[in-house]
Amino acid sequence: MILVTGGAGFIGANFVLDWLAQVGEPVVNLDRLTYAGNLGNLAAVKDDRRHQFVRGDIGDRGLVANLLETHRPRAIINFAAETHVDRSIHGPAAFIETNVVGTFALLDVARTHFAALPPIERAQFRFLHVSTDEVFGSLGPDEAGFSETTAYAPNSPYSASKAAADHLVRAYHHTYDLPVLTTNCSNNYGPRQFPEKLIPLMFHNAVAGKPLPVYGDGGNVRDWLFVGDHCAAIRVVLERGRVGETYNVGGSAERTNLEVVETLCRILGEQKPGRDYRKQITFVKDRPGHDRRYAIDATKIGRELGWAPRETFDSGLAATVRWYLENSAWLAAVTSGEYHKWVSLNYAAGAVA
Numbered sequence: 001m002i003l004v005t006g007g008a009g010f011i012g013a014n015f016v017l018d019w020l021a022q023v024g025e026p027v028v029n030l031d032r033l034t035y036a037g038n039l040g041n042l043a044a045v046k047d048d049r050r051h052q053f054v055r056g057d058i059g060d061r062g063l064v065a066n067l068l069e070t071h072r073p074r075a076i077i078n079f080a081a082e083t084h085v086d087r088s089i090h091g092p093a094a095f096i097e098t099n100v101v102g103t104f105a106l107l108d109v110a111r112t113h114f115a116a117l118p119p120i121e122r123a124q125f126r127f128l129h130v131s132t133d134e135v136f137g138s139l140g141p142d143e144a145g146f147s148e149t150t151a152y153a154p155n156s157p158y159s160a161s162k163a164a165a166d167h168l169v170r171a172y173h174h175t176y177d178l179p180v181l182t183t184n185c186s187n188n189y190g191p192r193q194f195p196e197k198l199i200p201l202m203f204h205n206a207v208a209g210k211p212l213p214v215y216g217d218g219g220n221v222r223d224w225l226f227v228g229d230h231c232a233a234i235r236v237v238l239e240r241g242r243v244g245e246t247y248n249v250g251g252s253a254e255r256t257n258l259e260v261v262e263t264l265c266r267i268l269g270e271q272k273p274g275r276d277y278r279k280q281i282t283f284v285k286d287r288p289g290h291d292r293r294y295a296i297d298a299t300k301i302g303r304e305l306g307w308a309p310r311e312t313f314d315s316g317l318a319a320t321v322r323w324y325l326e327n328s329a330w331l332a333a334v335t336s337g338e339y340h341k342w343v344s345l346n347y348a349a350g351a352v353a
């Protein structure tokens with residue numbers, strides 16, 4: 001079996017669902033259920049005996065040690081994190097606590113557990129750390145995409161905390177021989193993403209008839225990857241990745257934020273006609289320190305492990321819009337309470353009504 005952390009969040013939940021459908025091996029899912037964790041994401045496996053949910057913190061050493069001893073997972077896949085850049089600007093402490101101190105505790109407990117394993121289990125054991133392309137900083141318009149050898153240059157408290165965690169993961173391999181793997185992925189989109197992130201936020205506002213607040217001039221560029229393709233990449237890295245290596249994962253789909261929002265409006269217009277959603281686009285004051293461009297060179301994972309994304313940006317976005325339209329109850333549940341507080345804090349002076 002495997003131990004997944006953060007498996008009630010966006011990517012973690014998609015990973016657990018895909019894993020159970022495609023691999024079928026049991027999963028213990030450790031998640032603290034912060035505002036971003038949602039058991040509704042896992043409703044489809046509520047009664048599945050192969051999935052065991054445990055509410056708890058990756059920084060709780062006693063709990064993690066107990067889970068490792070009880071379940072003896074062949075791998076830990078660490079998704080648990082604070083993940084929203086804007087939140088990291090308003091409140092960086094939680095990012096340091098979970099992404100740095102929490103990952104450190106998880107590594108440390110894993111190291112002790114790993115050292116005591118019999119040789120066969122030790123040979124199989126992996127610690128896969130899920131990270132982001134944001135650790136590499138910002139690119140100029142004509143610079144080549146980030147590769148695995150690009151120097152780290154994080155610019156936000158979020159990316160700095162992820163970079164610190166990545167360095168700890170690396171150090172635990174070099175110092176203690178912990179068999180680690182790290183993936184650095186570009187922006188994900190897809191079903192079950194909390195509507196503070198660009199695509200679900202814009203979807204939510206578009207159907208509600210609210211303004212679509214685009215930061216600055218809308219020219220910030222990101223590479224976009226459908227979440228199912230990211231989950232597939234993590235599975236191949238886990239099975240065939242070389243221990244101690246990092247793998248960059250991307251969709252070869254660079255888009256400006258404005259292009260993303262315009263494409264979303266077009267696809268939404270096709271699936272839910274009756275309004276020109278583009279008319280709702282408004283431009284709001286940029287976020288401080290907003291990185292201009294991220295791009296990923298995913299040659300290594302393609303060459304070594306044969307991974308490539310299956311979805312194009314258009315096909316993945318069409319599937320995503322369909323999912324949100326068909327799951328309005330999910331959206332309604334996550335857009336109450338805490339979410340509203342967050343929106344009013346972050347966009348107090350902006351265009352979100």
Ligand SMILES: NC(=O)c1ccc[n+]([C@@H]2O[C@H](COP(=O)([O-])OP(=O)(O)OC[C@H]3O[C@@H](n4cnc5c(N)ncnc54)[C@H](O)[C@@H]3O)[C@@H](O)[C@H]2O)c1
Nearest residue numbers: 006008009010011032033034036037057058080081187188
């Ligand atoms: N979303 C993206 O575009 C993207 C891109 C590249 C990498 N990543 C990385 O992938 C991982 C998952 O991202 P996501 O978008 O699914 O995030 P998310 O914010 O949707 O989910 C994070 C999950 O972690 C849980 N969590 C937070 N703190 C915890 C703690 N201390 N202990 C246990 N659980 C805790 C939350 O409850 C939540 O379920 C993160 O590590 C993130 O840095 C995300």
